[in-house]
Amino acid sequence: MQGQSKQLEHNSMGKKNFQEDNVYVASKKRIEYCFKNYDKVCVSFSGGKDSTAVLNVALEVAKEMGKLPLDVMFFDEEALHPPTIEYVHRISKNPDVNMLWLCMEWKHRNACSNESPYWYCWDKDNKDLWVRELPETAITEHKRFKKGQAFQDFSAYYYEKSVGSVCYLTGIRTEESLRRMSVICSKQNDNYIQSSATWNSVMAHPIYDWSSKDVWLAVHKFGWDYNKTYDVYNKTKLYQKYLTQRVCPPFGEEPLRGLWLYSECFPELWHKMLHRVPGVATAWRYGNTEIYSSPKTKPDHLTFKEYLQVILKSYSKQYQNEIKKTLNGYIRRHTNKSSDEIPEEDAHLLTGISWKFLCRCVMRGDFKGRQINAINNEAIKARDKAGMSIREAEIKHGK
Amino acid sequence: MKYKNQPLNDIVWRKREDLKPNNYNPNKVATSEMKLLKISIQEDGWTQPIVVNPDMTIVDGFHRWTVSKDIAELTDGYVPTVMITPKDKAQQQMATIRHNRARGTHGVLEMSNIVTDMVDNGLEGDEIMKRLQMEKEEVVRLLYRAGIPKDEVFKDLEFSNSWIPKEKE
Numbered sequence: 001m002q003g004q005s006k007q008l009e010h011n012s013m014g015k016k017n018f019q020e021d022n023v024y025v026a027s028k029k030r031i032e033y034c035f036k037n038y039d040k041v042c043v044s045f046s047g048g049k050d051s052t053a054v055l056n057v058a059l060e061v062a063k064e065m066g067k068l069p070l071d072v073m074f075f076d077e078e079a080l081h082p083p084t085i086e087y088v089h090r091i092s093k094n095p096d097v098n099m100l101w102l103c104m105e106w107k108h109r110n111a112c113s114n115e116s117p118y119w120y121c122w123d124k125d126n127k128d129l130w131v132r133e134l135p136e137t138a139i140t141e142h143k144r145f146k147k148g149q150a151f152q153d154f155s156a157y158y159y160e161k162s163v164g165s166v167c168y169l170t171g172i173r174t175e176e177s178l179r180r181m182s183v184i185c186s187k188q189n190d191n192y193i194q195s196s197a198t199w200n201s202v203m204a205h206p207i208y209d210w211s212s213k214d215v216w217l218a219v220h221k222f223g224w225d226y227n228k229t230y231d232v233y234n235k236t237k238l239y240q241k242y243l244t245q246r247v248c249p250p251f252g253e254e255p256l257r258g259l260w261l262y263s264e265c266f267p268e269l270w271h272k273m274l275h276r277v278p279g280v281a282t283a284w285r286y287g288n289t290e291i292y293s294s295p296k297t298k299p300d301h302l303t304f305k306e307y308l309q310v311i312l313k314s315y316s317k318q319y320q321n322e323i324k325k326t327l328n329g330y331i332r333r334h335t336n337k338s339s340d341e342i343p344e345e346d347a348h349l350l351t352g353i354s355w356k357f358l359c360r361c362v363m364r365g366d367f368k369g370r371q372i373n374a375i376n377n378e379a380i381k382a383r384d385k386a387g388m389s390i391r392e393a394e395i396k397h398g399k
Numbered sequence: 400m401k402y403k404n405q406p407l408n409d410i411v412w413r414k415r416e417d418l419k420p421n422n423y424n425p426n427k428v429a430t431s432e433m434k435l436l437k438i439s440i441q442e443d444g445w446t447q448p449i450v451v452n453p454d455m456t457i458v459d460g461f462h463r464w465t466v467s468k469d470i471a472e473l474t475d476g477y478v479p480t481v482m483i484t485p486k487d488k489a490q491q492q493m494a495t496i497r498h499n500r501a502r503g504t505h506g507v508l509e510m511s512n513i514v515t516d517m518v519d520n521g522l523e524g525d526e527i528m529k530r531l532q533m534e535k536e537e538v539v540r541l542l543y544r545a546g547i548p549k550d551e552v553f554k555d556l557e558f559s560n561s562w563i564p565k566e567k568e
Contacts, residue, residue, distance in 0.1 A: 113536050267427035274429055281431060282537035289507040291540040299546030306546075313548040314539045 015185045023210045024057070024218060030192055030206040031061040031169065038202070039164030042071040042100075044155065045091075047084040047227050050171025053207050053215045056224045058169055059096055069098040073158065073168070075151045076103045076138070077249045078121035079131050079273055082266055083228035090225060092137065100158070103138040105147040109365075111253045111292075113279030114314040117365050119251065120147065131272040156197040166201040167193075174208050184208045232265045251277055253364060256292070259284040294360045304344050304355035311362045322367045327358055329369055338397050349388060350397040352379030410448050412477040415467050418449065421456050423492060426499045428462045435532040437466040440473070442530070448479040450498065458483060458491055459498035507544070514538065515545040524552035 019026065034041050043058050045051045055072060062070045074088055092099035103122045110119040122130065122140065134140070144157040159166050174181040184191055184205065192205045207215075219226050248255055250262060250273065263270045263284060274280050283292060290296050298307045312320055334342060334351040342348065345356045352375040361371050383393055402408060428436070440463070449460030457464055467478050485491035517527055524538050539549050 114539070115535070263427075263429075271427075271429050274431065279534060279536035281429075282534050282540060285537070286507055286540065291507055291511075291544050299544065302546045310543045310546055310548045313550055314543055 015181070023207070023214050026209065027053075027057050027206045028061055030204065031058050032065065034167045034169065034193075034204050034206070035061060035065050035067055037165075038167035040071065040159060040166045041067070042073050042159075042166065042168050044168045044170050044203075045072050045074045045088070046171070047074070047080070047088050048171065049212070049215050049219070049226060049230065050173055050207065050210075052171075052224055052226045053210060053218055054169050054171045055091070056218070056222065057206065063096070068096045070096060071098050071100060073100045073155065074102065075106070075155070076101060076122075076135065077106065077108065077151075078103070079250050079269075079276060081227075081229040081232070081262075082269060083232060085132070085135075087225065087227040087229075089135070099137065101135055101137050101139060102142075102151070103134055103140050104142065104145055104151070104154070106151045106154075107148045108249045108251065109253065110251045110277045110279065111256055111365060112251050112277060112283035112287075114319070114365065115316050116278045117315075117319055117367070119277045121249070123147075129276055131269055131276050153197065156201045159201070161200065164200070168196070168201065168203045170203055170205050171207060172205040173210055173212075175211050180208075233261065236261060236264060251280070251283075256283045256287045259287055291363075293363070295356065295363060298356075298359070304359050305342075308355060308359045308362055311359060315365075319365070319367065323362055323365070326366050326369050327361060330358065330361070330372070330375060333372075333375075337399065339399055340397055347378035347382040348397065349382050349386060350379060350390075350393045352376055352382065354378070406450075406481040406483055407448070410479050410481055412474070413451075413455075413480050414476060415464065415471060415478045416476075418451060418455050418457055418464055418478070418480070420461050420464070421458065421491075421495065424457075424461050424495065426461070431532045433462060433466060436462055437469060438530060438532065440466065440470060445474065445479050448481045450494070451480050451482055452485055452491055453482060456491075458485070458494050507541070511541045511544040514541045515547065518542065518547060518552055523554075527552075 021029070031041075041058070041062075043051070043055050045055060059068075059070055062068050072091065074092075076088075088099075088101070091097055092101065105120045105123055108119055108121060110117055122134070124140075142154075142158065145154050155168065156166075172180055172183075174184050183194060192208050194203045194205070196203050218224065250256065250259060259273075259280065262273060274284075286292055295304070295307065295311075298304055299310075302310070312323060315323065330353060331342065334348065334353045338348065338350050340348060340350075342358075343354045345354055347354050347357065357371075357375060357378060364371075379393075383390065388396075447460070447463070449464050450458040452458055464478060467474075483494060485494055514527060518524075524535070524542075527533060527538050528535060535553070538552070542552060543549070
């Protein structure tokens with residue numbers, strides 16, 4: 001689990017046209033609409049609190065419309081909190097639910113380790129390392145799934161064409177990020193319905209306008225069962241921050257900063273996690289220090305340009321090459337716009353690049369050029385600080 | 400002399416079987432730390448006694464007592480103990496928690512310096528890993544923070560791959 005993004009809803013109030021219905025009533029109407037317009041409605045379920053809300057509202061609607069049992073698809077990523085598993089198990093016992101419990105070899109980031117930057121949950125070649133037993137009803141294979149796909153890329157292909165049109169209900173809420181807000185606000189009609197990878201399926205986000213307070217209010221008011229991980233976390237120093245937690249695999253860039261929670265709350269699971277992928281013990285100890293995030297400082301006797309080479313060598317050859325490709329992309333972008341040398345530490349006023357920033361890209365394992373927006377932001381920040389416009393920067397530093 | 404009143408003034412070697420664990424110990428130790436504890440006693444010897452109360456319940460040192468089973472030979476099956484006399488269970492539990500929690504954490508830069516010193520003293524990466532039960536990842540990252548690249552401490556002892564020119568397209 002990790003905290004939600006810290007972005008503020010600064011200008012989104014202007015996008016909201018408030019309606020008479022409360023969010024609960026509105027989400028029921030949206031789900032009714034989905035049942036009327038699609039042959040199959042399936043809840044995409046994570047075990048988190050937002051999933052709880054969608055599931056329970058969908059069950060109510062399905063009951064009213066005579067559409068039970070309801071398909072619920074659970075993407076089991078193996079290293080999950082024990083109370084999450086117990087919760088999903090309880091739901092699968094509900095006769096109104098047709099649980100599709102998927103335990104497939106999905107690819108996940110392992111940001112704990114530079115030598116093994118990816119891992120596969122439920123990896124059939126490493127059964128002895130699994131942190132828990134395979135659930136009895138698990139679906140482990142599918143004719144359209146290949147080991148290493150991400151579940152997001154697979155989910156739309158689950159149903160056969162003969163099923164007809166499919167609508168996956170998700171628990172996405174706009175409160176969680178500006179990106180989600182812009183997805184929901186990108187069109188006026190059916191604004192909460194989004195096309196997916198396949199022509200016959202869509203994703204619908206019926207609780208997009210719920211706040212986390214609404215979710216917990218509903219849990220309280222209707223007495224819904226929920227994931228007791230939230231209660232466990234509420235006993236840690238995250239007390240009262242539990243309202244915004246979400247469920248995700250533990251070894252990624254951001255989640256690894258919360259590995260201490262596993263060691264503190266679920267020691268038995270934790271001891272297995274320590275052996276599951278390389279680097280976990282190290283990330284647990286240093287995940288919140290500078291050897292796992294951004295280089296605030298460097299070794300005294302090296303420049304950032306030299307330090308970059310040292311960090312790069314912590315990766316195996318294959319991944320060194322992938323990162324080099326990414327870095328070369330950033331460097332090319334700079335040399336296309338400017339003839340200046342790449343600065344050591346301060347962001348270049350036109351392109352935002354610096355060796356210090358490139359160090360950060362190496363440290364964070366930027367295999368896919370994901371820091372491109374961050375580099376632009378560096379340039380904007382640097383110009384703001386220097387009181388310079390982009391035009392002036394182009395004249396002074398451009399080609 | 401006042402120090403004679405301290406528990407440590409009276410270290411008693413007892414048969415390890417005479418001691419028994421308490422039923423509330425909150426301290427959970429992972430397997431690698433258990434190994435490290437064993438290595439620590441093997442390399443440095445017993446430096447800290449196990450704390451017991453008068454009925455031989457362990458107040459502190461449960462994990463030292465656990466690993467002592469595997470290295471019993473080292474001390475003929477005896478373990479060093481000191482006794483405290485808590486007046487009730489709550490006082491005993493507090494003593495346990497104080498023993499466990501009154502310790503610090505290691506700063507990353509200081510650890511980086513120490514590991515660098517070890518490398519300067521000729522230790523190989525593999526040996527540091529084994530004797531401190533560190534993951535390779537930890538040794539590598541602590542060293543790169545000091546500017547030492549991985550291939551200097553984890554030497555690649557394989558020949559590199561041979562090659563022939565690619566066919567012209």
